[in-house]
Amino acid sequence: MTHPMRTGARLELKDVTKTYTGHGADKHVLDHISCIVEPGEFLSIVGPSGVGKTTLLRLLTGLTPVTSGEILLDGKKVTSPPEDLAIVLQEYTRSLMPWLTVEKNIELPLKLKKIAKDERGERVQSAIIEVGLEGNGSRYPWQLSGGMQQRVAIARALASRPRILVMDEPFASVDAQTRLDLEDLVLKVRDDFGITTLLVTHDMDEAVYLADRVLVLTGKPAHVAAEIAVPLVYPRDQVETRAHPDFGHLRGEIYQLIRGKR
Amino acid sequence: MLALLRRFLISSWLVVVLLLFWWKVSANSESYFWPPLSQIASQFKTNWLFANVADDVLPSLKNLAVGYFIGAPLALFVGAHLGLSEIAQKIFSPLVNFFRSIPGVALVPIFIMLFGIGDQSRRVSIAVAVFFPTLIATIEAVRTSDAVLLDVSRSFRFSSFQSLWRVRVPSGAPMISSGLQVSLQVGFIVMIVSEMLGAFRGLGAFTVEAQQSFMIIDMWTGIIMLGILGYIFNVIFELIEKRALRWYRGQKGLTS
Numbered sequence: 001m002t003h004p005m006r007t008g009a010r011l012e013l014k015d016v017t018k019t020y021t022g023h024g025a026d027k028h029v030l031d032h033i034s035c036i037v038e039p040g041e042f043l044s045i046v047g048p049s050g051v052g053k054t055t056l057l058r059l060l061t062g063l064t065p066v067t068s069g070e071i072l073l074d075g076k077k078v079t080s081p082p083e084d085l086a087i088v089l090q091e092y093t094r095s096l097m098p099w100l101t102v103e104k105n106i107e108l109p110l111k112l113k114k115i116a117k118d119e120r121g122e123r124v125q126s127a128i129i130e131v132g133l134e135g136n137g138s139r140y141p142w143q144l145s146g147g148m149q150q151r152v153a154i155a156r157a158l159a160s161r162p163r164i165l166v167m168d169e170p171f172a173s174v175d176a177q178t179r180l181d182l183e184d185l186v187l188k189v190r191d192d193f194g195i196t197t198l199l200v201t202h203d204m205d206e207a208v209y210l211a212d213r214v215l216v217l218t219g220k221p222a223h224v225a226a227e228i229a230v231p232l233v234y235p236r237d238q239v240e241t242r243a244h245p246d247f248g249h250l251r252g253e254i255y256q257l258i259r260g261k262r
Numbered sequence: 263m264l265a266l267l268r269r270f271l272i273s274s275w276l277v278v279v280l281l282l283f284w285w286k287v288s289a290n291s292e293s294y295f296w297p298p299l300s301q302i303a304s305q306f307k308t309n310w311l312f313a314n315v316a317d318d319v320l321p322s323l324k325n326l327a328v329g330y331f332i333g334a335p336l337a338l339f340v341g342a343h344l345g346l347s348e349i350a351q352k353i354f355s356p357l358v359n360f361f362r363s364i365p366g367v368a369l370v371p372i373f374i375m376l377f378g379i380g381d382q383s384r385r386v387s388i389a390v391a392v393f394f395p396t397l398i399a400t401i402e403a404v405r406t407s408d409a410v411l412l413d414v415s416r417s418f419r420f421s422s423f424q425s426l427w428r429v430r431v432p433s434g435a436p437m438i439s440s441g442l443q444v445s446l447q448v449g450f451i452v453m454i455v456s457e458m459l460g461a462f463r464g465l466g467a468f469t470v471e472a473q474q475s476f477m478i479i480d481m482w483t484g485i486i487m488l489g490i491l492g493y494i495f496n497v498i499f500e501l502i503e504k505r506a507l508r509w510y511r512g513q514k515g516l517t518s
Contacts, residue, residue: 063413080416083419085417087413089413097432097433098513099435099510108428109418112421112428140513143512
């Protein structure tokens with residue numbers, strides 16, 4: 001199917017530092033993180049658990065303020081959640097509204113943005129088709145499997161027509177098979193809309209499989225250990241791509257970065 | 263159909279057995295205070311099917327309805343906003359805790375003093391008594407909204423007003439609903455007590471007057487009528503709640 005092509009947003013992190021203060025000792029979580037994500041690029045952010053990946057995500061989505069440094073989205077400083085950004089979180093059971101049907105969940109942000117009813121309906125339907133949830137619009141999230149719920153969350157994000165999609169461990173709580181399907185769905189979405197995509201994950205395979213580039217965070221406080229370009233061709237394939245020698249190579253490189261500098 | 267019948271039998275057999283027991287035991291009673299149930303039943307028919315309903319039941323119910331539908335929505339509105347602001351909670355919580363500790367019925371004399379012994383003072387008493395259970399439940403419901411849901415709301419740039427009424431209040435609806443139910447029960451009690459204190463009509467007035475003029479059978483019919491009404495209110499409330507909170511029961515995996 002055809003989609004109106006949108007261009008992705010450009011994200012720039014300049015010397016971003018985060019220190020949580022209060023409650024005893026200050027906690028220095030992120031140390032001078034700098035990175036540029038080009039429009040339409042797919043960037044994975046990996047690191048050992050507890051390194052501060054989620055903190056970084058909160059900063060660049062504007063949910064939490066930076067301590068110092070700057071985050072720019074298309075050159076505009078991010079101080080609160082920007083218009084062009086949408087997020088998908090790990091906890092799908094908590095991020096969807098259980099009192100609303102799938103359709104109403106996807107529609108709510110559009111409704112509150114005062115988008116006209118006809119257009120809302122169109123956007124909801126095309127988002128449902130995009131994520132493969134046809135026929136489930138009038139069901140409730142809790143009537144769906146975990147994978148399907150996460151599809152609803154992705155559809156909701158897409159319906160607001162973001163230029164950058166940010167996902168925090170979106171597939172960590174679904175079973176292995178579903179996970180592969182969702183990974184390919186996310187690649188399709190990026191392809192269809194050309195949106196810039198950021199994925200925070202602890203899974204190195206997933207990070208490499210999906211991304212143009214992998215940002216590796218390590219240390220306490222966390223800093224950028226490496227930015228690794230992934231030269232594997234798109235479209236990627238769950239079997240072929242993962243069997244490619246470069247795939248294993250990159251994966252090993254990242255593994256050593258994370259293990260070695262712990 | 264059969265399942266419905268079964269459910270009805272399961273939930274009603276004990277009531278039937280107890281009524282039969284009462285009927286049997288009281289049948290030859292000569293005690294002035296414990297008249298035979300048969301006499302109470304026939305007097306009940308004379309009093310409440312439906313001779314005195316317009317005079318003694320409907321006005322009471324109207325007072326309850328007016329008081330409830332003023333007090334409860336107001337509590338929802340005030341509670342939702344108090345729940346949002348930690349400072350407001352700190353300022354108002356001593357006041358709220360003071361007033362909630364006073365039983366609703368204790369306020370009745372004050373309002374009789376202020377508004378006289380008419381329906382107005384009863385409605386105000388009910389509204390005030392109904393206010394606090396819903397207020398407290400709503401504050402708590404709004405205050406404890408899921409952090410993930412709120413992050414999502416913020417990421418979609420919901421205004422704080424939008425996230426209050428579109429996210430916090432609906433997600434807290436089960437808790438708020440418990441508050442509304444307690445409010446209804448409290449309102450019912452205050453409705454009766456407010457009529458026992460100096461009213462000329464109403465179920466409470468009828469019952470207390472019967473007792474004071476030693477019309478014990480009439481008194482019993484009043485008490486039974488109150489029980490039936492209270493029961494019906496609760497059933498209606500739960501039916502509405504069950505419908506409105508279908509999602510909550512579904513999410514929790516409850517089947518009935």
